[in-house]
Amino acid sequence: MDRIPPQYDYYNTTDEPWLSDNMPITNESSSGSGELYSTFTTPVSPIERSTSLNATKLMDKLNEQCSKERNKCENYVLPSSSSMSFTDADSLHPLSAHSRFQLSDMPIELQPEKSLKKRSWFFLAWVTSLDFIIEPQSFCYVAWLSLVTMCYLYNCWVIPLRITFPYQTPENLWKWMLLDYCTDAINLLDTFVIKPRIMYLKDGFWVRDLKLIEVNYLEKLQSKLDIISLLPADLICLTPGLTSEMLPLMRLNRIIKIQTFWEFFDHFDSVLSSPYVVRVTRTLTYMVYLVHLNACAYYYVSVKEGLATNNWVFNGQGNAYIRCFFFATKTATSIGKNPHPENEAEYLFMTASWLMGVFVFAILIGQIRDIIATATRSQTEYRKLQDETLEYLRKLNIPPRIRQRVEQWFSFTWEQQRTLDENRILDSLPHKMKTDVAINVHMKTLNKVQLFKDCDKALLRELVLKLRPILYLPGDYICRKGEVGKEMYIVKTGQVQVVGGENDDEVLATLTEGSVFGEISLLSLCGTNRRTADVRSHGFSNIFVLSKEDLNEAIKFYPNAQEILKRKARELIQQNAAREHRQIPNELLDDQYGNSTENLMRVL
Numbered sequence: 263m264d265r266i267p268p269q270y271d272y273y274n275t276t277d278e279p280w281l282s283d284n285m286p287i288t289n290e291s292s293s294g295s296g297e298l299y300s301t302f303t304t305p306v307s308p309i310e311r312s313t314s315l316n317a318t319k320l321m322d323k324l325n326e327q328c329s330k331e332r333n334k335c336e337n338y339v340l341p342s343s344s345s346m347s348f349t350d351a352d353s354l355h356p357l358s359a360h361s362r363f364q365l366s367d368m369p370i371e372l373q374p375e376k377s378l379k380k381r382s383w384f385f386l387a388w389v390t391s392l393d394f395i396i397e398p399q400s401f402c403y404v405a406w407l408s409l410v411t412m413c414y415l416y417n418c419w420v421i422p423l424r425i426t427f428p429y430q431t432p433e434n435l436w437k438w439m440l441l442d443y444c445t446d447a448i449n450l451l452d453t454f455v456i457k458p459r460i461m462y463l464k465d466g467f468w469v470r471d472l473k474l475i476e477v478n479y480l481e482k483l484q485s486k487l488d489i490i491s492l493l494p495a496d497l498i499c500l501t502p503g504l505t506s507e508m509l510p511l512m513r514l515n516r517i518i519k520i521q522t523f524w525e526f527f528d529h530f531d532s533v534l535s536s537p538y539v540v541r542v543t544r545t546l547t548y549m550v551y552l553v554h555l556n557a558c559a560y561y562y563v564s565v566k567e568g569l570a571t572n573n574w575v576f577n578g579q580g581n582a583y584i585r586c587f588f589f590a591t592k593t594a595t596s597i598g599k600n601p602h603p604e605n606e607a608e609y610l611f612m613t614a615s616w617l618m619g620v621f622v623f624a625i626l627i628g629q630i631r632d633i634i635a636t637a638t639r640s641q642t643e644y645r646k647l648q649d650e651t652l653e654y655l656r657k658l659n660i661p662p663r664i665r666q667r668v669e670q671w672f673s674f675t676w677e678q679q680r681t682l683d684e685n686r687i688l689d690s691l692p693h694k695m696k697t698d699v700a701i702n703v704h705m706k707t708l709n710k711v712q713l714f715k716d717c718d719k720a721l722l723r724e725l726v727l728k729l730r731p732i733l734y735l736p737g738d739y740i741c742r743k744g745e746v747g748k749e750m751y752i753v754k755t756g757q758v759q760v761v762g763g764e765n766d767d768e769v770l771a772t773l774t775e776g777s778v779f780g781e782i783s784l785l786s787l788c789g790t791n792r793r794t795a796d797v798r799s800h801g802f803s804n805i806f807v808l809s810k811e812d813l814n815e816a817i818k819f820y821p822n823a824q825e826i827l828k829r830k831a832r833e834l835i836q837q838n839a840a841r842e843h844r845q846i847p848n849e850l851l852d853d854q855y856g857n858s859t860e861n862l863m864r865v866l
């Protein structure tokens with residue numbers, strides 16, 4: 263009897279260094295299989311051997327399995343080592359699919375030699391037995407989806423091309439087949455390994471149970487289409503007597519896997535920052551593909567009628583695909599100047615092409631127009647509003663300097679926020695989500711607000727949606743001394759100056775990001791609700807504005823915050839009073855401030 267080649271001979275491995283003679287044999291009942299013990303005993307260190315009771319049990323099981331397989335195996339007539347394929351060897355292999363799961367369950371150091379895994383069938387079996395799951399949003403999955411989509415597009419483009427154009431020849435058939443089977447292998451992995459492991463949402467929870475995920479995938483229409491698209495009908499062409507020209511035709515079922523294509527675009531639609539590009543690309547792909555099909559059909563009709571037999575058919579000159587694609591584009595887009603059809607078949611072809619051009623292309627082009635219009639809608643609205651406002655100011659004869667400032671405000675606000683009304687955008691979200699988004703967007707500023715640091719975090723959530731961002735230009739007054747205070751402010755970006763003196767030439771304080779001001783008049787701490795100082799924007803500053811009503815409503819449940827605001831306000835009043843006392847003679851002080859100063863002193 264021929265011997266099994268050494269690489270497959272699991273009964274004759276005594277030359278392996280890790281097979282020690284003193285390996286403990288625990289199962290005497292399997293006598294006669296002493297070789298087996300040494301064959302499937304793996305390099306285990308003495309410590310592991312003495313401690314690993316489970317490993318011993320596993321080995322016992324394996325030995326039982328192996329004695330059975332050995333009995334079967336000894337009845338085979340073995341082919342010579344040189345002509346043996348992997349498949350042949352696999353059929354002889356004592357550790358075939360029967361013991362697969364036991365092997366994969368074993369600790370790595372107990373598994374038989376590594377070359378076993380290199381076999382392709384074993385690899386697929388091994389991969390399908392792995393119990394990993396995939397997140398549908400993960401980068402790996404999106405990358406895989408891109409690969410599968412490329413394979414799908416290859417099939418979509420190449421199958422009609424090979425059916426109609428003479429690009430598949432007996433000489434290059436092997437190259438086409440190589441590409442075909444590469445894409446098939448990827449689709450096979452996708453259908454049997456990747457897709458049944460993608461977790462899904464059920465009742466608001468991610469399902470991570472592998473069995474449930476598999477069942478869910480199998481229940482979907484997608485799994486059925488995936489499997490149909492994989493049916494190897496093209497293998498029929500390999501039977502003797504059948505022509506290989508039929509091969510691409512038999513692969514038409516590959517085009518059924520269209521859900522992958524849609525899934526790919528849906529993923530990128532939600533991942534990319536400009537989803538409009540993805541949408542336009544998808545629509546353009548449809549259009550180009552229709553033209554491609556039209557080109558294939560034109561060439562096919564031309565060949566059937568005979569190349570260059572009349573003015574309408576393809577004349578056989580130049581690159582066939584490029585010329586036919588050009589013709590198809592002209593007819594589908596109804597550009598005109600097409601050769602006149604001369605028989606019924608040609609009339610039918612042209613009618614179908616023009617109808618496709620009028621209906622399908624009109625819809626697709628309309629879709630692209632809508633996508634672009636949606637993409638630029640907010641910018642268009644902003645421009646319209648800016649133009650209307652400036653036009654209105656011009657009609658009112660507002661001085662150019664002010665008009666310029668208005669224009670500046672529009673462009674700076676747009677540049678900063680890409681919207682004129684941030685809150686309107688968030689309005690469609692549920693309240694809780696809106697709060698989370700707002701906190702995240704303004705986190706950097708809000709973290710710097712001492713008031714929120716010292717108070718209950720709930721106050722921040724309470725207030726964050728009530729903040730209205732407003733942009734101030736350099737020199738703009740945010741509030742004027744003596745005005746009734748109706749709002750409080752937080753500096754979001756930029757700097758503001760609290761100014762005093764005769765011509766506001768004395769800077770009392772410069773407030774930066776996170777500073778709060780305008781609270782004194784709101785809390786009526788001076789006995790009046792009038793502003794105690796002028797505050798103006800130093801450069802361009804973005805300020806959060808909070809109305810008195812909103813502040814009062816939120817703060818009434820947070821006495822701690824009230825206290826902090828009051829304490830800070832009192833400090834400021836004290837500072838200002840001290841400064842004014844230094845500057846203004848006492849007799850003038852009473853005239854200027856009247857009751858207000860009395861109140862101020864009372865508060866202090």
Ligand SMILES: Nc1ncnc2c1ncn2[C@@H]1O[C@@H]2COP(=O)(O)O[C@H]2[C@H]1O
Nearest residue numbers: 760770771779780781782783793794795
């Ligand atoms: N000396 C100062 N330093 C810092 N901020 C001040 C000073 N004086 C007044 N302010 C702030 O400027 C604001 C002007 O409006 P209010 O009086 O409502 O509240 C005032 C304070 O928040």
